[in-house]
Amino acid sequence: MNTPGRHKRKKPLPSPGEWSFELIDAYHVEIDRVAREFKLDTYPIQVELITSEQMMDAYSSVGMPVNYHHWSFGKSFLQTEKGYRRGQMGLAYEIVINSNPCIAYLMEENTMTMQALVIAHAAYGHNSFFKGNYLFRQWTNADAIVDYLIFARNYLTECEERHGEEEVELLLDSCHALMNVGVDRYKRPAKLSLTKELTRQRERAEYLQSQVNDLWRTLPTQLAKAPTVEHRRFPSEPQENLLYFIEKNAPLLEPWQREVVRIVRKVSQYFFPQRQTQVMNEGWATFWHYTLINTLYDEGLLSDTFMMEFLHSHTNVVYQPGYNEPWYQGLNPYALGFAMWQDIRRICEHPTDEDRHWFPDIAGSNWQETFDFAMRNFKDESFIAQFLSPKVMRDFRLFAILDDDKDAKLKISAIHDETGYRRVREILSDNYNLGSREPNLQVWNVDLRGDRSLTLRHQAYLRRPLAGDTEEVLKHVARLWGFAARLEVAHEDGSIECLYECRQDRRKHDKP
């Protein structure tokens, strides 16, 4: 594989500290050219220059250019603001939106070097990942997201005007509490489209309201028949998407409330892939800013001053402290991801015997094709299970600790040695598995014939309990459901235990 642009010395681009629109354009032209030579496939790019305050705005509304209003975004704005004032945030000040065209924000305060770095990182790295990775292709619709958020904000504003801010806020609180159990994990959601959403919204609301009567229909209208029939379970299968279940089945929600539940669910679903591809995505973007900028430097387009500043930032981004250093905060996804992608390239280009043994498929293969395959078809969990090499484990000096609360001491279960590689890799992969990181909760049963209470079941895994604020969440469930909500835990030995019960009869509080 001939790497593009080697050994061609060109006249360097100017590299003043201050950026200008002309310069951004000039740098972008070069970055774009090199990225095309590397065959990066991206959405069209829209670069937007914003102030730090606007960046904080975007940051606090989960990184989106528009979003509905909620106090929790105000809270995160205050947090972000504080962090920024104290200078704690660093390069994190780059936001890219998985939309078509892909919107990348550049902050006014950045130097020209940083702008170039962010363009390479966000507008080419993340952008191509959004366009290629199967999770994003399957779960998000880049064409429609911005329109959908505009629809959502307008709809919620309308709801606030009609039903009062407080009412909407309480509803959103409850929905937010269930956000991480409000995603489909295995089913393709319907595509979003602003026009369709708008035209179908009313229709759907009416239809839903009529469907809800399902609950009432099961009341014994024909007493003669009922006793002999075995009661149908509802839901017939346990369901994992709480918000979806509530949206479709909660008996007492108003149509507008169902729509709000739906909006929160859709937004949550949109971010679902991001939560599962942190290491891959950040590593991919870091790899590409590093590779693109270095290629430009090799061509002679970049000055040494530019490179020094660039390398300084890059090193900060991929810094990984050890477990016993005070600023250790777990594995840095930038560092791990960058190392892994670099390593895959190395395995392809310069494989060792160890690599040939561990990765017979990719050792010595075309690195760009391997990259494309890996980027498209994996998420963090499977990416690590598939591609984490002994070399990276040695470089990071990875080791695993087993913490069993029944044992007095912690146990080192595996380290970066011949006997431990597979085990470490397995554990690290599991650390990134959302399925084991987050509790497994399902809608278990609705007591159709009794008090209409909703029962959730937590499938315990490795004796991990639910956190202390679980009861609070259950209150939110009960508020949405309108009747009592119960939470059971199914222990691994098969025993069932009722953890909390939250009684609620919404009909009493219903306003006329």
Add this chain to the structure above:
Amino acid sequence: MVRIIDRRFDSRNKSTVNRQRFMRRFKHQIREAVADAISGRSIKDLDNGESVSIPGKDLSEPRFRHGRSGIWETVFTGNDQFSTGDQVNRPQGGAGGGSGKGKASKDGEGEDDFVFNLSREEFLDVFFDDLALPNLVKTQLARIQEYKSQRAGFTNDGTPANINVVRSLRGALGRRLALASPYQGRLRDLQRQLEELLETRPDDDPEVVRLKDEIGVLRAKIDAIPFIDTFDLRYNNRIKVPKPTTQAVMFCIMDVSGSMDEEKKSIAKRFFMLLYLFLTRTYEHIDIVFIRHHTVAKEVNEEDFFHSRESGGTVVSSALELMKEILHSRYANGAWNIYGAQASDGDNWDNDSPHCREMLAQTILPFVQYFAYIEITRGEQQNLWREYEKLLGAHTNFAMQHIENLPDIYPVFRELFKKKLA
């Protein structure tokens, strides 16, 4: 291919709404935090914003998540000493090893306090929330003595200086069009007839001459419509509206006798500062008169008021006497809202206290909006308090409170100025 958009001048403060909602939701906690802050720090910075911290658990957003016990197996970096099978003690405090569930979650404030900054306005809003100056509305209504003139549309008469040219000419134009329109219609008819006639007949045909004459008459009539008439004139209208009195004077009276130690003075000082801030939010212009006294009273500047040391016995009436004099000499014209605040340890020369009560009741209270007395003592109230107590029923604009410690200041202040339902 690339689109570069400059959004720097687009809508700013997109998060303002969210921020306000946050403030509204946690009003209660924020108010508590503000009250704490006030008792703990120097009054001088009060006017700045405030960094407020509220308990993290109050504003956590609950989610279904794992607790910390059970079995966790986690990968760490930077192995420097361990081999497989090693056993290590659980670290205290959890940092580093332990049952780490990977990175702390994004919102992982845990039980830590949530700290953020309030702007000056937000801070003062919270601080003086629900407080009101007593009797303010009543006095405004009772004493409308200043007026300001403001625009109020247009009128048909007025002085030439107030003529509004545009309006007047607009009226004149309309009138001219309206008055001329019947003539104009007739004129057009006649002109058409004339043109038709002229095609067949000579210029001196009697019919032609008649038409020409008639046209001439019509033209003259149109020209006779006046370009502008007195009828058209419009004048800018200005009316006088009552201007609420927006100036106030505050008398700060502090006892600096020997029995007032530094701590008591600092309490008094904080109280006065609060009062000052509160008044600045209500009035555009505020005069402050500082009077301090031991056996004799003296008007001083702010610096001396708070800092210089004095000692000696106490004759409170001297200060009241001075206040009365200043009141009558400088603030007697009725344009002032007058407030008085007196701080003392209540330790007065025995025979003087009844005298003080009388003076207050007769020469001061009738003129002031509000007079507040705070007594700063540990334990039993002193003789001045007991005398003043007799005033309470008869004078609604008099209030008194007792302060023992620094933390009492804010509650007492709120008590004195809390909004009273009409």
